[in-house]
Amino acid sequence: MAYKRQIDRLPIPPADAKVQNVTCHYCIVGCGYKAYTWPRNKQGTLENNAFGINLGEQQPADGTWLAPSMYNMVRQNGQDVHLAVVPDHECVVNSGLASIRGARMAENRPSRVTGTQQQRLSDPLVWRNGVWQPTTWNDALDLVARVTAKIVNEYGEDELVVSMFDHGGSAGGYENTWATGKLYFDSMKVKNCRIHNRPAYNSEVHSSRDMGVGELNYSYSDYEVTDTIFMIGANSLETQTNLFLNHMVPGLRNGAKFIMVDPRRTVTVNAAEEVAGKDNVLHLAITPGTDMALFNALLTYIVDNGWTDNDFIAASTFQGGEAVAEGSSQPAGLGSLNYAMQTCRTSIEEAAGICGVDAADIVKAAEWIAKPHDDGARRKCVTAYEKGIIWGNDNYRTIGALVNISLATGNIGREGGGCCRLGGHQEGYYRPSDAHVGRPAEYVDQLLIKGGGKVYHVWACDHYKTTLNASQFKRVLKKRSDMVKEAMDAAAGGTREELVDAIVGAVNAGGIFVVDVDIIHSQIGQNAHVLLPACESNEMNLTSMNGERRMRLSERYMDPFGNSKPDCLIAAGVAQHMEAALRDLGNDAYADQFKGYDWETEEDAFMDGYNAGNPEVTYERLRAMGNNGVQEPVAGYENGQLVGTPRLYADGNFDRHGRDDKKALFCAAQWRGYAAAGKAREAENHNFFVNNVRANIFWQNQFLDQDSDFVQDRFPYPFIEMNAADMADLGISAGDLIEITNENGATQGMAYPTDTAKRGQVAMVFGSPAGSQGNVVNPGVSELILPEYKLTFGNVRKLADAPPQARAVSFKSKEYKA
Amino acid sequence: MSNKCNRLVDVGRRQFMRGGAFAVAGAAAATVTSAPAQASPANAQLDYPSNRLANIADLAVNEPMDIEYPDADSPGILLKLGEAVEGGAGPDGNIVAYSVLCPHKGWYLTYSAEDRSLNCPGHFSRFDAEVGGQQIWGHATQNLPQFTLRVDAKGDIYAEGCSDLIFGRPSNVL
Ligand code: SF4
Ligand code: FES
Numbered sequence: 005m006a007y008k009r010q011i012d013r014l015p016i017p018p019a020d021a022k023v024q025n026v027t028c029h030y031c032i033v034g035c036g037y038k039a040y041t042w043p044r045n046k047q048g049t050l051e052n053n054a055f056g057i058n059l060g061e062q063q064p065a066d067g068t069w070l071a072p073s074m075y076n077m078v079r080q081n082g083q084d085v086h087l088a089v090v091p092d093h094e095c096v097v098n099s100g101l102a103s104i105r106g107a108r109m110a111e112n113r114p115s116r117v118t119g120t121q122q123q124r125l126s127d128p129l130v131w132r133n134g135v136w137q138p139t140t141w142n143d144a145l146d147l148v149a150r151v152t153a154k155i156v157n158e159y160g161e162d163e164l165v166v167s168m169f170d171h172g173g174s175a176g177g178y179e180n181t182w183a184t185g186k187l188y189f190d191s192m193k194v195k196n197c198r199i200h201n202r203p204a205y206n207s208e209v210h211s212s213r214d215m216g217v218g219e220l221n222y223s224y225s226d227y228e229v230t231d232t233i234f235m236i237g238a239n240s241l242e243t244q245t246n247l248f249l250n251h252m253v254p255g256l257r258n259g260a261k262f263i264m265v266d267p268r269r270t271v272t273v274n275a276a277e278e279v280a281g282k283d284n285v286l287h288l289a290i291t292p293g294t295d296m297a298l299f300n301a302l303l304t305y306i307v308d309n310g311w312t313d314n315d316f317i318a319a320s321t322f323q324g325g326e327a328v329a330e331g332s333s334q335p336a337g338l339g340s341l342n343y344a345m346q347t348c349r350t351s352i353e354e355a356a357g358i359c360g361v362d363a364a365d366i367v368k369a370a371e372w373i374a375k376p377h378d379d380g381a382r383r384k385c386v387t388a389y390e391k392g393i394i395w396g397n398d399n400y401r402t403i404g405a406l407v408n409i410s411l412a413t414g415n416i417g418r419e420g421g422g423c424c425r426l427g428g429h430q431e432g433y434y435r436p437s438d439a440h441v442g443r444p445a446e447y448v449d450q451l452l453i454k455g456g457g458k459v460y461h462v463w464a465c466d467h468y469k470t471t472l473n474a475s476q477f478k479r480v481l482k483k484r485s486d487m488v489k490e491a492m493d494a495a496a497g498g499t500r501e502e503l504v505d506a507i508v509g510a511v512n513a514g515g516i517f518v519v520d521v522d523i524i525h526s527q528i529g530q531n532a533h534v535l536l537p538a539c540e541s542n543e544m545n546l547t548s549m550n551g552e553r554r555m556r557l558s559e560r561y562m563d564p565f566g567n568s569k570p571d572c573l574i575a576a577g578v579a580q581h582m583e584a585a586l587r588d589l590g591n592d593a594y595a596d597q598f599k600g601y602d603w604e605t606e607e608d609a610f611m612d613g614y615n616a617g618n619p620e621v622t623y624e625r626l627r628a629m630g631n632n633g634v635q636e637p638v639a640g641y642e643n644g645q646l647v648g649t650p651r652l653y654a655d656g657n658f659d660r661h662g663r664d665d666k667k668a669l670f671c672a673a674q675w676r677g678y679a680a681a682g683k684a685r686e687a688e689n690h691n692f693f694v695n696n697v698r699a700n701i702f703w704q705n706q707f708l709d710q711d712s713d714f715v716q717d718r719f720p721y722p723f724i725e726m727n728a729a730d731m732a733d734l735g736i737s738a739g740d741l742i743e744i745t746n747e748n749g750a751t752q753g754m755a756y757p758t759d760t761a762k763r764g765q766v767a768m769v770f771g772s773p774a775g776s777q778g779n780v781v782n783p784g785v786s787e788l789i790l791p792e793y794k795l796t797f798g799n800v801r802k803l804a805d806a807p808p809q810a811r812a813v814s815f816k817s818k819e820y821k822a
Numbered sequence: 823m824s825n826k827c828n829r830l831v832d833v834g835r836r837q838f839m840r841g842g843a844f845a846v847a848g849a850a851a852a853t854v855t856s857a858p859a860q861a862s863p864a865n866a867q868l869d870y871p872s873n874r875l876a877n878i879a880d881l882a883v884n885e886p887m888d889i890e891y892p893d894a895d896s897p898g899i900l901l902k903l904g905e906a907v908e909g910g911a912g913p914d915g916n917i918v919a920y921s922v923l924c925p926h927k928g929w930y931l932t933y934s935a936e937d938r939s940l941n942c943p944g945h946f947s948r949f950d951a952e953v954g955g956q957q958i959w960g961h962a963t964q965n966l967p968q969f970t971l972r973v974d975a976k977g978d979i980y981a982e983g984c985s986d987l988i989f990g991r992p993s994n995v996l
Contacts, residue, residue, distance in 0.1 A: 005908040006954035006965040008985035012868050012994040050992070062895035063990035065928040065944065072987050073963035101927070101945075107963045241946070245961065249945055271959060275946050700959065714964065718956065812908070814950035818959035821934040821941050821948070 005812060007717035011072045016059060017088050018048035025631050026089060027548065027558040028106035029173035029541035030704045032427030033247045034550030035106050036095025036631030039542065039561040040088040041080055054088075066100065068093075073714070074102075076110040077117040078562040084117055087562065095631040097224065097550065103245040104701050109542075112708045114565040123524045123711050125537035126566020131489055133496050136525075136535065141567065141577060144534050148519050149581030150504045150588075155458045155511070156192065157589050165448060165457035165516075166197040167465040170205075172432025172548025174540060174704075175464035175523070175571060179547065179606045182613030183572035184463055185435025187579050191597045193440045196457060198448040200465040201428075203472065204789035205438060206445045208394045209425055211404035214328070214338060215411070216658030216668040220431070222386065222422025223635065223650045224552045227255040230420040232372045232385040236265040236295060236406065237392015237794070238426050241272040242700040247426070247551065248272065255386075256280040261372045266392055267292045268695055268725075268767055269760040274819040286368055289762070290359040292693050293397030293683075293795050297675045299405035300348040301355030302370045303412060307345060311374035313382060313414025317341055320656040321411055322667040330672070333443040335400040335787040337672040341412060344670035348405060358675070374413045384420030385413060392794060394425065395696070398679040399790040404671025411668050417653030424551070428704065432548035434614045444788045449473060453480045458511035461578075462520045463571065464538065466707065467778075468527035470771050472791040474778030475749030485531035487515030492533065507533075521574055524707060527773065538571045539564035544606045547614065547626060549636050553649070556633035557626035572609035576601035620646060680784035680792050686746060690797040692730075694744055695767040696777050699723070703771075710773045720809035721754035722772035726800070727761040738815040739806030744768065746798040749779035754810050759817060766800060868995050870970075870983045875900050875919065878912055878977035886933045889919060891969050891981040892995050896988050897922050898969060899933060899940075900979065901951055909954050911971035911979070919969035919981060920955050923989040925962040940966065955985075967994075 021042040028035045040054050050060035055068050063069055070088050078087045089110040093100035114121040128144035129136035155163050168184050169176045188194040197205045209219045227233060228251055240248040253275075256262060262276040262285045269287060276285045290298055306312060321341060328338040337343070356363040373385045387410050393402045410416050410423035449471060451457060460481075468478050491510035495503045507517050520532035529535055541548075543564045549555040564570070569577075583598035603609050607623050615621060620641045626633065628644070635648035657666035678684040687693075701718060702709040709715040724742060736742055736755050743752045744766070753768055753775045761767065770777050770793070781796050875889045886899035898921045906915035922931040922940065929944030933951070939958060940949040947960025955966025970983030984994050 006950075006956035006968075008954070008968070009964055009987070010985060011987050012984060014987065014992050016992050050996075059992050060996055062996070063928065065923075065930070067928060067990055069928065069990050070992065071925065071963055071989075102961070102963075104961045104963055107961075111963075271946065278946065700961070812953070814953040814956045814958045816937055816939055816948070816950055816958050818948070820946040821936060821939060822932070822943070 007713050009072050014070055014075050015086050016048035017054035018042050018046050019052050019054055021054040024559040024561045027556040030105045032430055032551040033244050034430050035098035035246050036092035037089050038092050041085045041561055044084045073108040073111040076113050076115050078113050078115050080562050092631050098246040099250050101246045101250055105705055121711055124565045129535040131492055131533045134493055145577045145581040148534050149585040151507050151517050152459050153582050153585035154508055157591055161192050161194050162196055163458040164194055165460045166194050168463040170199045170433055172430035177432040177546040177548045178434045178614040179609045180571035181432055182434045183575035183609050187575045189438055190436040191579055195441050196446050196448055196451055201470055202791050203447055203449040204445040205441045206788055209403055210788050211400045211671055212407050213660045215407050215671055216661045217407055218652055218660040219425045220551055220553050221416055221652040222424050224251040226386050226420050226422050227251040230255055230260050230386045231383045232261045234263045234373055234385055234387045236389040238390035239270040239272045241275050243698050243703055244426050253279050263369050263372055271818050288361050290361055293678055294359040295393050296402040296405045296673055297350055297355045297358040300350035301352050301366055303409050304349050305370040306374045312412045316414030320668055322669050327669050336404055338669035341670050344672045347672035347674050385415050387423040388426050390426040395793040397795050399786045401673040405673035408670050427551045430548040430550050447789050449477050455514055460516050460518045464522055466526040466528050469776050471778050472781040472793055473783040474776050482531050484516040485518050488517050488533055536574050537568035539568045544570040553636040554633050555636050557623055570606045572606050576603050682782045682784045683795050686797045690746055691799050693765045694796040694798045696770045696793045697767045699769050706771055722769045722775040723756040724753040725756050725758035725761050725767040727763045728757045730763055731757055736802050739810035741803040743801050743803045744780050744798040746780050748782050751775045751777055751779040757815055872980050872982045875979045875981055884935050907952050912973045919971055921967040921988050925964050925989050928989040
């Protein structure tokens, strides 16, 4: 039976509770919340409280309510205080809405009083005598620095491999991306690095940028005034929840049409139908990986019908044929619309055949996107995409083909338009140049698998759960790490020098020394030698921007757990110890490169990085801008307010590619079938398309939710949505544990019968601690090393009858029933 | 009942705590003694009213009856299911009762007899009436508050408690 909290009362925040700004750090939307804290021995009353309402009365729908998940008791300046984190009605992003993730921010805080999140790391841990021993920062950083310094000094910086977040919210943010960036790209020039969710250090949307179009160019308000929302490979009700509810739903109520391109029917399609009516929603359930053919046919139809925005094209896009030729760092040619059309031209019938959808539906989509209104006025269309194509077939050309449509219809830089990725985490990237990394960037997973790298620094990444080809990656990294563990065990009792020598000996014999900076002891952390405990947003001040470039300061309302620290200060500690270690090695010139980290606080790191490039922006000014913040780029500071930019490219000048002419380019997107190595063969040889999907309940915080009774009760195992007829054929019942296998490995989950699932297609939740979908994703990548998690094929078999936990959960449809 | 609330809220907080509950209860007592004039023993759980909702004979399978519990401002449903369910009351173990204020933002849930779910027109959350009000999909951070039922020898059904905090109130009993 369902998990019951057995909570029937909560403390009341008193009128004089301290109130601070919080931007939810879980997803890209960045909803505004207020954090109330007050002393342990105080409380408000029904009539007199921080909410300023009579709590003795039943509150109406949409009224203020402190749910049990929004409450906790945490440490603040060394004292236990009550904490309530409640959605902010005044924030334009969410207007008082909370999601199933954000509403659990308080509950997902570590508390020694209530016992929540005791999995959080509180102290540095060093592998010692066969176990992880807690130790001091000095001791742990000294070991990290001595081994790292010795390796980079003697063997060069290419022997240091780094995995690091590049985003905002959670672990990232301007403070932390700056500090890690300064360490690895300024003090050093580390080139063998990768990002948390992909095996190289690269953009996920290279083509959009090369075309001149930064990928976050609109305002969320554009959804409210558009004629059509064109969504591809995204599931916003689940993954950008309050963007969908607070901006897309009003747009649909205002009469917008909704087009979804996704092989799978999702709750987003269902909800759009509820709001807009089925006649105004078009779901193109295409054959997986064929998006580009669809986009090319849409563009062709729009061009041939004269529905292009010719003034915009003339003024803002390149006119002279080919501008950039196809090459090794440029997977497709770029140039004028006419130039691109020579490659893109695709008939509706051709696309219908490739994509497996009705020709009439493709025509309808083209009309909804671009056919002018009856009075001749142009149609406005917001285009929004995410992992379905970012992690799908042929990333560069597919995204290029999509941006082509927005450019041809003049839908970028204008109200009611935009061509944007929807995003996962918030953004918060501020780092020194990464030009030395090169393009294509190093495929770091393969480098590690082939034995490359001697020292590995991992920042808030758990690739065991979230990389491709994960089975092999884990096997190899564990083996290489174990070599070092054994050497460390053998050196037990010796001096620091002897320990360092033992480690260096082991890495020279093929091992690898792993340092993991994280908030919990993650799966990859099991194969680390030093664990450095980091803290999260609100345990430190953190700045980030959301999917409409809205920058906020999310304030520190509690102390870091135990002796954990902000990542930026950990990076500073690593740098300072590197300086000392290099001096000891007699390399003063090298040591000098590690100066400039004398930061006391995260604000110091912010001033050293983001503020140096954006002198208008300070903590004080951001704090004053509250939960509505300011949309980047910040244009100035006037009348006590930071002045932002609601929409990029409003002047028709496109500059993301860095071209002096500021003209946008079209992409010559050549359809080539399944382009990455091994995908076509895998598709032929297996019975199921294995879709890789996210779920409302825990996307972006599953690592915390492995410690949440509420979440574990709902999904004790990762779900795998499956058609009932396929289940019957394979003798599988609801809740049975099933295995997905292919040449790359195997993974497991719980069968979730889904009446809308197509036969021969399963949808497995990504990033689960209890079953890594990446185990069955092949190592094939695009030219610029983008993984294709979405394009996976495998066979399915039953492992076991539904265990008791699985038998106890609901297997009903996720779709709303009026 | 409002004169009870200040004391009861304190108890609720303690009840919320898991793990270190005993140690914390001690700490709380210590704080209270700093103001001895106001200290008074508080019950360790809320006193819920025992309200007669209906008689079994009034219920038809899969036809929810509107109820109010613990007071008139808190709407719910009383429902007889076709089969016994875990946590079901009555001789056949098939009677359940839930709050119908969505624990997301408090919109009224509607019952779908088709798949015995409660659905929210606010933002599309869904709860399973057959699995203890488990959220099938949605935005709420708890499952549906379920009312504790007792059925007497005459078949009269009484509500006498609630599993979770009801939307829009700091205490289930106001
Ligand atoms: S939609 Fe995203 S940002 Fe908003 S509350 Fe939910 S998880 Fe947080
Ligand atoms: S109020 Fe029910 S889903 Fe939001």
